[in-house]
Amino acid sequence: MTLKKIPYLIAIDGPAGSGKGTIAKLISKKLNLNYLDSGAIYRVIALGATINNISSGEVTKLISLVGSINMKFEGEDVLLDNKVITDKIRTSEISKFSSEIAVHSKLRDEILSLQRSFYHGNGLVAEGRDMTTVVFPNADLKVYLDASPYERAERRYKQLISKGNSVNIQDLTSEIEARDKRDKQRKASPLKIADDAKVLNTDDLTIGQTVDKILAFII
Ligand code: C5P
16 A cells, blocks of 8 residues: 555544554554554553652652653563563553553653654654644544443453453453543543544444554545
8 A cells, every 4th residue: 555645644542442552553564654652651651650669740750750761662562771561561550550640741741752753764653642632733644543431441351361461341441431531631631532533433343444444544
């Protein structure tokens, strides 16, 4: 498939478990674009804060932490100070903590340039909560991926179980609801549908169908 222009920028936002990660990764491979999992950045900071005993309200400490840690994304792996922490950032505790620190606008500003640095070469597929609204407001294509809370909880459940985590679907549903609420209601860059975004509900779509629908928006 050929892109209309190069570089090309696709921004995808949506709530937890909407499928953005899987979909964005597949599209980036198909189109030979870079991939940004912006949630992973918040998760690495959250893990770093936990290690350094910094609480979610200590914004000044969180900001200096961002300046002092070494965060790397190498293929599927995430590294913090040269240690592989790919699975450590996917726990329920880190999910909750990352959304608690994500409420700080000063912290969000601090990682803006890091996120934008992923846009180079042929372009980028970036996914998160404010890719379409704040980080890449001029994206060539904006997509808002959604799914029902039940479907999203079930997807996350399967994902976590397959990685060997022991989770309970009821707890997971409440966690996802609390996290979505915090992400949508915060003042700083809340999760919302951008005016010019294409909205896709993926409840009844397979991964392949969702990818195809997004690719069809490009042609
Ligand atoms: O996407 P993921 O679920 O890994 O993101 C973890 C948390 O990081 C989200 O719940 C949200 O609070 C925060 N986040 C954000 N803005 C982004 C990406 C993630 O606030 N662009």
